[in-house]
Amino acid sequence: MRKVSIWEVLFVPLFFLLIVYPVLAIIGNVTMEGMIKTFDDPIFWDAVKNTLVTAFFAALLGVLMALGFGYFYIFHPGTIVYKIADFMNDLPIALPHTVAGLALLLAFGRNMFGFIGPTGLAFTLVAVVLAMFFVSYPLAARTIASAAEEIDMEQINVARTLGDNPQKAYQRVVIPLLGEAIFSGFVLSFSRSISEFAAVIMFGGNVPGMTQVLASYVFTKVEEGEVSMAVTASAFCILLSLMLVVILRMREKLHARSAESA
Amino acid sequence: MLEAQNLHKSFAAHRVLKGVSISVHPGEIQVLIGLNGSGKTTLQRVLTGILEPDQGTVSIGGQDITALPPEDRRIGYVPQHTALFKHLTVRENILYPLRNGRGSEETFHEIVKLLSLEPYLEWKPHKLSGGFRARVALARALVSAPRVMLLDEPITEVDRAKKEYILPLFREVLLQLNIPVLYITHDPWEAGQIGTSFLVMKDGIINRIDSPEEAFALIREQARINGE
Numbered sequence A: 001m002r003k004v005s006i007w008e009v010l011f012v013p014l015f016f017l018l019i020v021y022p023v024l025a026i027i028g029n030v031t032m033e034g035m036i037k038t039f040d041d042p043i044f045w046d047a048v049k050n051t052l053v054t055a056f057f058a059a060l061l062g063v064l065m066a067l068g069f070g071y072f073y074i075f076h077p078g079t080i081v082y083k084i085a086d087f088m089n090d091l092p093i094a095l096p097h098t099v100a101g102l103a104l105l106l107a108f109g110r111n112m113f114g115f116i117g118p119t120g121l122a123f124t125l126v127a128v129v130l131a132m133f134f135v136s137y138p139l140a141a142r143t144i145a146s147a148a149e150e151i152d153m154e155q156i157n158v159a160r161t162l163g164d165n166p167q168k169a170y171q172r173v174v175i176p177l178l179g180e181a182i183f184s185g186f187v188l189s190f191s192r193s194i195s196e197f198a199a200v201i202m203f204g205g206n207v208p209g210m211t212q213v214l215a216s217y218v219f220t221k222v223e224e225g226e227v228s229m230a231v232t233a234s235a236f237c238i239l240l241s242l243m244l245v246v247i248l249r250m251r252e253k254l255h256a257r258s259a260e261s262a
Numbered sequence B: 001m002l003e004a005q006n007l008h009k010s011f012a013a014h015r016v017l018k019g020v021s022i023s024v025h026p027g028e029i030q031v032l033i034g035l036n037g038s039g040k041t042t043l044q045r046v047l048t049g050i051l052e053p054d055q056g057t058v059s060i061g062g063q064d065i066t067a068l069p070p071e072d073r074r075i076g077y078v079p080q081h082t083a084l085f086k087h088l089t090v091r092e093n094i095l096y097p098l099r100n101g102r103g104s105e106e107t108f109h110e111i112v113k114l115l116s117l118e119p120y121l122e123w124k125p126h127k128l129s130g131g132f133r134a135r136v137a138l139a140r141a142l143v144s145a146p147r148v149m150l151l152d153e154p155i156t157e158v159d160r161a162k163k164e165y166i167l168p169l170f171r172e173v174l175l176q177l178n179i180p181v182l183y184i185t186h187d188p189w190e191a192g193q194i195g196t197s198f199l200v201m202k203d204g205i206i207n208r209i210d211s212p213e214e215a216f217a218l219i220r221e222q223a224r225i226n227g228e
Helices: A006-027 A033-040 A042-075 A080-089 A097-108 A123-150 A153-161 A166-177 A177-194 A196-203 A215-224 A225-261 B040-048 B090-100 B105-114 B128-145 B161-177 B187-195 B212-225
Strands: B002-013 B012-023 B029-034 B055-060 B074-078 B148-152 B181-185 B197-202 B205-209
Touching: A033 A225, A042 A080, A042 A123, A042 A177, A042 A215, A042 A225, A080 A123, A097 A123, A097 A196, A123 A196, A123 B187, A153 A166, A153 B040, A153 B074, A153 B128, A166 A177, A166 B002, A166 B161, A166 B205, A177 A225, A196 A215, A215 A225, B002 B040, B012 B029, B012 B040, B012 B055, B012 B181, B012 B205, B029 B040, B029 B187, B040 B074, B040 B148, B040 B181, B055 B161, B074 B128, B090 B128, B090 B148, B105 B128, B128 B161, B148 B161, B148 B187, B161 B187, B181 B187
Parallel strands: B029 B181, B029 B197, B074 B148, B148 B181
Antiparallel strands: B002 B012, B002 B055, B197 B205
């Protein structure tokens, strides 16, 4: 009989108790009544639409910015811009997201951006995108920078001798080679965006039908005492997250298989 | 003519190039033989424009190109391990310079024929053997209509038996160009197969020698000093 390690004894019960059990607690508490009420609620579908649209644009912006960071990483790693950007990549990870939301509110709210409207950019869908972007961008930047690290610099040097300036070499040689990392960065950024609550609620607000996203919908339903609706919306979120994880894993497997055949 | 005058390059306190001067004439394949760590890769990077020298000049045909970026130097570069673009086919790799208005379809067909690459044009580089990858890298550089060719250990991935076939082919093609060619290697035998003139690089300094055999003695001496 196989001898069980102390690490297995430690890991298995804690994993099931602290990770799997809470997820099952949501699924197990979904009721038919809660499902009917939630799926009949147009505000829920607005929150779903808002979540998907804003997370998509936040991830898109995140990947574009991350590609810019990758350019600095490859061509200007000694510059002050790169060093600040590299340092700041870790900031949103350590920062409480309420603080991030407040920072965005002060930077883009009515005080500084009052010329746009009475609240500046705050409490609009743009604010939701910016809040999601602020917390998810580092994931895309890290993913792309670590993939860029793997690229053979000689390919870039050769492209330069064949007439490419740094921008052309980046677009024609580096970006195609970063394809997999761009996809992973997008999915990770999108996943992080749909789960964001604190920064979104601080800067984007929680206006049902307007800036409310799934995370804030769940919060509102709990506050209103509509627990069965909160549970249904949460189960929907879990399903969405699982789908993203499955997509990412399938893509990773496909990539590994094609790399093996190469 | 490719000319480098009094090139110096240091990394922190480490002096890699200590006043290197070379001149390569059109129609000449000058081979630079050096051990690993002798500074030959740094010299290659300074010549291609990847690195700026601390001091000294590089010129082609009398034009000072020291301040020019790599894309404006028109140096055909074949690196160690070939650095083919993995996401492109052999055809797309070789035609790459045409995206920047360099070379022509006509040259492409000529070079592909000369290097017997026709059957492999639609292949991705990873499917080719080391020898054919080296041919594609050479073809790509040749299509760019270079003023100078610089090859840095271009057939490292090729075994000795195949080198005996590929080196005369490379020599023939390079001599037809009638432009200055600098070929960098650590292998005196390889140097003898391809070169028309020879240099030895030791500790960031270059010495002209009359035959690659002289390099054997110098390199053996260097290895003895380094305790290898």
